[in-house]
Amino acid sequence: xxxxxxxxxxxxxxxxxxxxxxxxxxxxxxxxxxxxxxxxxxxxxxxxxxxxxxxxxxxxxxxxxxxxxxxxxxxxxxxxxxxxxxxxxxxxxxxxxxxxxxxxxxxxxxxxxxxxxxxxxxxxxxxxxxxxxxxxxxxxxxxxxxxxxxxxxxxxxxxxxxxxxxxxxxxxxxxxxxxxxxxxxxxxxxxxxxxxxxxxxxxxxxxxxxxxxxxxxxxxxxxxxxxxxxxxxxxxxxxxxxxxxxxxxxxxxxxxxxxxxxxxxxxxxxxxxxxxxxxxxxxxxxxxxxxxxxxxxxxxxxxxxxxxxxxxxxxxxxxxxxxxxxxxxxxxxxxxxxxxxxxxxxxxxxxxxxxxxxxxxxxxxxxxxxxxxxxxxxxxxxxxxxxxxxxxxxxxxxxxxxxxxxxxxxxxxxxxxxxxxxxxxxxxxxxxxxxxxxxxxxxxxxxxxxxxxxxxxxxxxxxxxxxxxxxxxxxxxxxxxxxxxxxxxxxxxxxxxxxxxxxxxxxxxxxxxxxxxxxxxxxxxxxxxxxxxxxxxxxxxxxxxxxxxxxxxxxxxxxxxxxxxxxxxxxxxxxxxxxxxxxxxxxxxxxxxxxxxxxxxxxxxxxxxxxxxxxxxxxxxxxxxxxxxxxxxxxxxxxxxxxxxxxxxxxxxxxxxxxxxxxxxxxxxxxxxxxxxxxxxxxxxxxxxxxxxxxxxxxx
DNA sequence: TCAGCTGACACTTTTGAAGTGA
DNA sequence: ATCACTTCAAAAGTGTCAGCTG
Numbered sequence: 001x002x003x004x005x006x007x008x009x010x011x012x013x014x015x016x017x018x019x020x021x022x023x024x025x026x027x028x029x030x031x032x033x034x035x036x037x038x039x040x041x042x043x044x045x046x047x048x049x050x051x052x053x054x055x056x057x058x059x060x061x062x063x064x065x066x067x068x069x070x071x072x073x074x075x076x077x078x079x080x081x082x083x084x085x086x087x088x089x090x091x092x093x094x095x096x097x098x099x100x101x102x103x104x105x106x107x108x109x110x111x112x113x114x115x116x117x118x119x120x121x122x123x124x125x126x127x128x129x130x131x132x133x134x135x136x137x138x139x140x141x142x143x144x145x146x147x148x149x150x151x152x153x154x155x156x157x158x159x160x161x162x163x164x165x166x167x168x169x170x171x172x173x174x175x176x177x178x179x180x181x182x183x184x185x186x187x188x189x190x191x192x193x194x195x196x197x198x199x200x201x202x203x204x205x206x207x208x209x210x211x212x213x214x215x216x217x218x219x220x221x222x223x224x225x226x227x228x229x230x231x232x233x234x235x236x237x238x239x240x241x242x243x244x245x246x247x248x249x250x251x252x253x254x255x256x257x258x259x260x261x262x263x264x265x266x267x268x269x270x271x272x273x274x275x276x277x278x279x280x281x282x283x284x285x286x287x288x289x290x291x292x293x294x295x296x297x298x299x300x301x302x303x304x305x306x307x308x309x310x311x312x313x314x315x316x317x318x319x320x321x322x323x324x325x326x327x328x329x330x331x332x333x334x335x336x337x338x339x340x341x342x343x344x345x346x347x348x349x350x351x352x353x354x355x356x357x358x359x360x361x362x363x364x365x366x367x368x369x370x371x372x373x374x375x376x377x378x379x380x381x382x383x384x385x386x387x388x389x390x391x392x393x394x395x396x397x398x399x400x401x402x403x404x405x406x407x408x409x410x411x412x413x414x415x416x417x418x419x420x421x422x423x424x425x426x427x428x429x430x431x432x433x434x435x436x437x438x439x440x441x442x443x444x445x446x447x448x449x450x451x452x453x454x455x456x457x458x459x460x461x462x463x464x465x466x467x468x469x470x471x472x473x474x475x476x477x478x479x480x481x482x483x484x485x486x487x488x489x490x491x492x493x494x495x496x497x498x499x500x501x502x503x504x505x506x507x508x509x510x511x512x513x514x515x516x517x518x519x520x521x522x523x524x525x526x527x528x529x530x531x532x533x534x535x536x537x538x539x540x541x542x543x544x545x546x547x548x549x550x551x552x553x554x555x556x557x558x559x560x561x562x563x564x565x566x567x568x569x570x571x572x573x574x575x576x577x578x579x580x581x582x583x584x585x586x587x588x589x590x591x592x593x594x595x596x597x598x599x600x601x602x603x604x605x606x607x608x609x610x611x612x613x614x615x616x617x618x619x620x621x622x623x624x625x626x627x628x629x630x631x632x633x634x635x636x637x638x639x640x641x642x643x644x645x646x647x648x649x650x651x652x653x654x655x656x657x658x659x660x661x662x663x664x665x666x667x668x669x670x671x672x673x674x675x676x677x678x679x680x681x682x683x684x685x686x687x688x689x690x691x692x693x694x695x696x697x698x699x700x
Numbered sequence: 701t702c703a704g705c706t707g708a709c710a711c712t713t714t715t716g717a718a719g720t721g722a
Numbered sequence: 723a724t725c726a727c728t729t730c731a732a733a734a735g736t737g738t739c740a741g742c743t744g
Contacts, residue, residue: 087737090706094735127703174705187704224705225738232737241736244711251711256738 065105066197068213071164072100075238076217082230083133084220086191092171092182096239099167099193099218106157106197113198114150114160116167118183121190121219128227143176143184147196154200167195174224185222192219 070076075097076084087093099116106112120142124135148170152159173182185191197211226232236242244251 096736236737239736241712241714241734243713243736245737251709251737253738256710 066211067103067105068195068197068211069102069104070100070215070218071102072097073215073217076215078238079231079234080217080219082234083228084218085223085226085228085231086172086220087226088172088174088185088187088222088224090173090175090178092173092175092178092180094168094171095193095220096235099165099170099195099215101165101167101195101213103157103160103165103197106161107199108156108158108161110157111154111200112157112160113153113200114165115153115196115198116148116150116170116183116193117145117196118172118185118191118193119145121192124190125186126188126190126221128223131228133221133227139189140186143186146181146183148183160197167193172222174222187222187224190219190221192216 079097086095120139122135123139125137125139126133127136128134129136148167150165150167151169152165171180171182172185173180174185174187175182176184178184192214195213197213199210226235236245246252247254
């Protein structure tokens with residue numbers, strides 16, 4: 001099956017390094033230098049050179065230009081300076097801040113898929129102690145990795161570059177049995193989000209380019225409840241949904257206290273009424289004072305409805321403190337008055353619009369936190385923050401993920417060393433310590449209403465080579481397939497239609513094992529699940545399945561097992577086993593064969609694509625086999641790294657976590673894509689996109 | 701005993717359907 | 723009939739808190 005492995009920055013292959021060092025970046029926008037430089041220094045010369053891609057010169061050039069910028073970098077830095085915490089819940093919680101990115105350097109006419117994955121930064125578990133985060137033990141075994149596919153994917157470079165790319169729909173969960181396709185993480189562990197840009201010829205094939213980006217300031221520690229008050233304040237003041245918790249909000253501490261008092265007051269009043277409801281009657285008040293109180297008391301005890309002889313509330317009899325009722329009432333009134341005053345004041349000051357921004361500014365000012373200043377890299381003196389992550393240069397614009405390099409020169413702050421993801425150099429060395437086999441599942445949410453124009457149609461239209469041939473097709477192709485993917489093991493045999501059919505890489509080259517750490521356990525197989533895209537009338541599942549079938553035949557059963565050779569990250573090497581089949585298929589359907597060498601260089605798509613979808617064109621379906629031969633793919637990232645010569649790192653290396661799209665040779669491609677449509681078929685629409693767990697089960 | 705997790709809560713924002721008018 | 727705009731209710735996203743669990 002198609003496999004894609006993503007390794008931490010450290011594990012980046014030559015091309016990554018090339019991206020890091022050779023892609024020109026504006027002088028004012030330094031790339032993430034520290035780490036890159038450091039790593040570079042320690043890397044063998046050959047790694048520093050741009051990846052030789054003779055067959056795809058243009059592709060390389062293009063690759064070098066690809067740049068990603070973290071648009072809300074300043075916000076991230078504010079959090080990072082304090083020690084970013086991300087709430088994870090059973091049902092899934094969005095990240096805040098979210099990843100807002102700007103992409104440039106893409107070929108406007110080529111299609112790309114954007115992926116988000118989150119990898120552990122180290123093998124430690126943390127605890128918030130003494131105002132800071134301390135490593136208190138070893139990390140829990142890694143859970144199956146999942147990758148969030150941006151809802152707009154695949155879309156043209158023009159699409160991605162014309163707007164801010166947001167991954168705010170991605171959710172984090174600590175539910176290891178999550179069936180929603182959310183990214184599963186362990187609480188109290190440190191993670192680093194990564195964004196991958198993958199060129200895709202169409203939904204069925206990988207393109208030739210791939211780029212990974214890491215923004216150190218986006219590192220975070222997962223929690224089920226905020227530990228650091230500063231983080232809480234920042235979140236409340238930055239997140240619109242938490243506006244109610246601001247001082248001027250209706251859910252502020254003050255208001256909550258007021259409500260609490262109100263409740264108590266109401267309860268008290270209720271009790272009061274219950275105890276002396278009839279007290280309204282003046283007659284009761286006029287009752288003879290000499291009434292036998294003992295009898296009354298007895299009567300009250302036995303008959304609650306009976307009016308209290310005293311016809312009044314007796315504090316001493318109430319369940320509340322003696323003076324509570326009165327005090328509560330006064331306090332309530334006082335709080336209300338105060339609230340009203342505050343509200344009025346705020347209302348006068350409040351101006352529509354920039355509310356959040358203003359709040360942020362206010363917060364920053366009020367907090368007077370050094371960390372909030374522009375000197376982001378400098379960790380706040382405050383002990384409350386967890387080890388500051390290696391901070392990038394002020395600029396958040398990065399080229400492709402630098403490989404190992406990532407060690408951040410900046411000194412980590414006690415109490416714990418804050419290993420930078422980037423720093424983990426081919427730390428793959430650490431990979432050996434990876435707890436368990438990793439599986440990465442791609443979740444392809446149904447595209448939520450995009451703030452921007454709808455994603456480019458996946459399939460090119462045959463009408464014009466330059467223009468998108470597929471625009472006639474509904475916004476998203478919904479290859480609704482139901483193929484279920486068996487969780488790929490190290491051998492990469494997932495039963496379902498794999499991502500392979502979705503993302504095929506022509507001429508994928510076999511991945512090389514990264515330097516020495518590769519233990520089979522490190523391997524992670526990624527399952528690519530495609531969301532159910534809105535059912536596209538034009539799309540025929542049958543076709544898809546048909547297209548996939550050839551692939552099945554092409555895959556020898558176990559040949560795809562990730563070589564667990566000495567290499568740390570056995571990689572999937574389809575070419576060897578599939579070459580023959582590929583050639584055959586190519587001969588059969590020449591038009592469908594992508595030209596690897598020209599893939600990235602030419603803006604146009606292979607003329608055949610539309611034909612791949614019968615509905616649109618009777619032309620022969622695309623032949624997935626080709627993908628396997630595609631040279632450049634995520635998996636290659638680490639392959640070239642020398643196993644024996646990891647770059648020096650200022651931080652402890654952590655295991656590399658490969659992301660792998662794996663097509664199981666055993667998978668029955670006859671049922672490809674079937675699960676992709678399962679959602680609609682089963683009527684489980686997901687508000688923000690449907691998720692499909694490629695590993696073993698269809699989500700939704 | 702306590703750290704960590706869970707679910708309910710109240711609030712806010714977002715989303716989409718329904719209604720209205722040009 | 724179509725389109726643009728407004729209104730409204732439901733859904734979803736927040737942090738907080740009390741209670742539960744191991």
